[in-house]
Amino acid sequence: MTQLDLSRRAFVTTALAAGGGLMLGFSIPAEAQAAMLAMPDASKAPAVGAEINAWLTIDTAGVVTVRVPHTEMGQGGMTSVAQLVAEELDVPWQNVRAVLADANRHVNGGGEYKDMSTGGSNLVRNRHPHIMQAGASARERLKEAAAQKWGVPRAQVTARQGVLTAGANRGTYGEFASAAAGVKLAEEPKIKAYGDWWLLGKDIPRMDVAVKVDGSAIYPIDVRLPGMVYAAVKACPVRGGRVKSFDASAVTSRPGVIAVIELQQPKKERLSNNDLRSAVAVVADSFYRAKVALDALPIEWDFGPGVANSYEKMNAQAKDLMQREAKHVEEVRGDPRPILAAGGKVVTGEYARPYEAHATMSPPVAVANVTADRVDIWSFTQDVSALLRLAANQAGRDTKNVFVHATYQGGAFGLGNHVDISRQAVELSKQVGKPVKVVWTREEDTAQSRTRPPIWARFEAVLDEQGLPKAMLSRAVGETTVPDYADRGIANVPYKFPAYRFERHVVPTNIPVAPTRAPGNNNNAFTIEQFVDELALAGGWDPLEWRLKMTEGNERWQRVLLKMKEVAGFTTKLPRGQGMGIAVVESHGAVVGVCATVDVTRRGNLAIDKVVVVSNTGYVINPRAAHEQVKGCVAWELSHVLHGGLDIRDGRIHNTNFHSYKLLSMPEMPKVESHFAMSQDKWWGGFGETAVPPTPPAVANAIFFATGKRIRSTPILKHDLRWT
16 A cells, blocks of 8 residues: 655656655656756755655755745745644754746646745635645655654654654654655545644744845845846837837947847736737946846837726716616615615715725846747746746747746835836847846836726615615726726625625726735725724714624634724724724635724825734634734735825836835834734635725725724825815
8 A cells, every 4th residue: 555666766856856855746747857967056956756735855864945935025925834844843943944936847847836826815825735645645654754764654654753662662854754655545644633733823924034035035126147138128108009110220230238128018908918029138247237238229109099097087987877777787685676665764885995906016028038948037927837838929939948046025015027027138138148137217118017907986875764774886997908807895794784785897007907905805805894993883883893793603703893893992982183993804715804093194195003913814824914914914015005096097017116106114113013813724825915895985084083084995004084
């Protein structure tokens, strides 16, 4: 049933790759193994033996190296994956290392990591079973190797903290690593249940802190290759437009200029987000020289029909549509329209949020080196396997000959897979025959960014004798690319309206959009959670007590609301100019509540003093990292809700740098308290995005209590907050 199958060839390969240690993974074709043996990066050495998806190595000293298939963009993914593996393997944390896994092996070796994408707070919540299985499987293979040597049943062998024991027999993981590499299990072990954890649930410092502090962490912008040249790129500022003509002779004689190249987009009307767009690139021996030459290059654009688009036009269309019945309908519970038509105490509210840019710390950067026999790429991505396939497609090469070099990411949260900079780098390297680094300026980044889509929403409800809603109609307006973003958090509200109907309209746009942190919910919560406050106050209810009443029987929500009641000190009875506001949102598998405390002077100067966050994600595997993510979510979304809003006129974005598209400053950052209220009942939520949606409505609700003014659109700081 279980056999030790370690041939001389397998032993030699294992010893070469891991210094005599254990390497776990799916078996892959010999030619793929040979190709990867040629790679100088030890993290891309081949695995021997079929077993698990996310795999690991153990050397003779007992040091465990976990190969992490997911992007590390500051969310702590490398540490989380290593923790999940180490929990099952049962090895001292100080003996655990992590490296970014190889996309070439995954794409061409049968998808051994199952999924290399990173997004939607999915890394831990949906992928923990197969990640933990890697550690569990390795543990049992080590035990089997020891059992066969000692002549005892595997059940008598204990594996704990890197040491194997059975009676008087004792050995380290490192001693049995080579033998364990040849073990094949008849049946994979089950992963541990909550309550049996020894490592998960503890504060663990992130593995990437040291290299980011000392400056040794490598991002795409840090990559330097022999003979590398630089490219600055300018695409049509109007989305959907194309290059009409340009005069390359005007800049080709400038110092350092190597080439002026037109990037031609595919001939189709609707491009996907990462399709190559019509653009012009200047390649030079430095980025500065490339950028200066590009700025001087005469370019004539065919702007296309998108030039007629503007946010003002979309806003007017949306306001008109909100008064009409929509074609897309979800009648969640009964039909509220007859009840609303019958009259009574009716409450209505309209809200809107505009387009937003990602504005990541590092603007998008890609480095590509296309040679006769291979393609190498370093780039801005949240899925190295998708990047590999994209580079292969652009270069016209087999995926076996394309290699993605995973790096840390200077921000992403949705943008990483939704720009065409990687195609640009591959195409330019192919044409100039040299390694090329493409850097988007902040202006190009904002102008070409696939943005967060806008939302407009109108709500209408009628109250019963208790002051609670007996019927409600929600009508949202989204844009045409991903209209279902307008549904999230509105169509599926948890509040128990006896009759509830959701409708959705769309408005036409030429502006491409993409996921941002907590897509859909990030904007929509601002609308629905403010209207909830309006409903509560109209019915004479305290907003927190209203939410408790309207979610009775919903354990996940009740747990968060009761914890907020305990720790936040929410009250509606603060002096004029001060206010507290709450909001609770379910997104990405978690329920998160926020209580914000604000101070607004008579002159309208806003200060957010404190933000209390209560999270229910089912479980938490690293409290320290979770608290960090909560604070990051608050900072991220405060930037948008206070300062953001893309200025779209003539089909293009006009506020393309930080002087006009502002971000949160350090003095504006409030104190953030993070608390947990975990259900611990076999469901896993995420932390990377879930505190984003409730932050804006909590702040807006607090401003209402401080000033009496209801904030119906963002950015908040464009509103007159003065009070008397």
